[in-house]
Amino acid sequence: MNPVLVAHGTRRAEGVAMVADLADRVGSQLGTRVRTAFVDVLGPTPAEVLSALPAGPAVVVPAFLAGGYHVHVDIPAFVAASGHPDVTVTEALGPSQHLVRVVLDRLVESGWRRDDSVILAAAGTSDARALRDLRVTAAMTSAALGSRVELAFAATNEPRVRDAVAALRAAGARRVVVASYLLADGLFQDRLRAAGADVVTAPLIAHPGVAHLVANRFRRAFVDGRVRHPC
Structure with a gap:
């Protein structure tokens, strides 16, 4: 399993740390490392992360609360640029x-x-x-x-x-x-x-429910060790 969490990116160190912490919490639930990538502001990009993955299918979960340009255009473009032969991109986190x-x-x-x-x-x-x-x-x-x-x-x-x-x-x-x-x-x-x-109210990322939602996105994409491409 090669899970990749893709976020927007921010110049704020605390925001980057929040994304890294989410990836760690999701990884603990999945029992594997979750890599992070960013579509803007800072790297690594999804293309860079995907191209460096070990062999095997990869799943990208967009850490976005709605499906917009980054989800529908940017992330697929990064996937194509990576040259990775087997990548599934899940839906955005919301609405949910x-x-x-x-x-x-x-x-x-x-x-x-x-x-x-x-x-x-x-x-x-x-x-x-x-x-x-x-x-x-x-x-x-x-x-x-x-x-x-x-x-x-x-x-x-x-x-x-x-x-x-x-x-x-x-x-x-x-x-x-x-x-x-x-x-x-x-x-x-x-x-x-x-x-x-x-x-x-506080932003959502540190809430345990967000890590649970992201972990479930990864789990649903992997069925019996094989990637299921969502409709």
């Missing part, structure tokens, strides 16, 4: 009921109250597929909480998180909670903290 439960856990541990106004805060995307995934996740989170959850963005899309917080306050919200829908700490999480909410 499993991730919604992680978001709910983050809300509860942050002191969320049932009468709070909640914003699900994502990084933002120009990819229509990723935007659809984020809207699905917001709807799933609304259903799980039993109240409307607003979707807002740290970058790229509208509304921005700061504007969404201000709009809820103008509408009479007593407390506003920003539920981070970011994987790791970094610039975008800093923007959530600076948006003026009463509470901002």
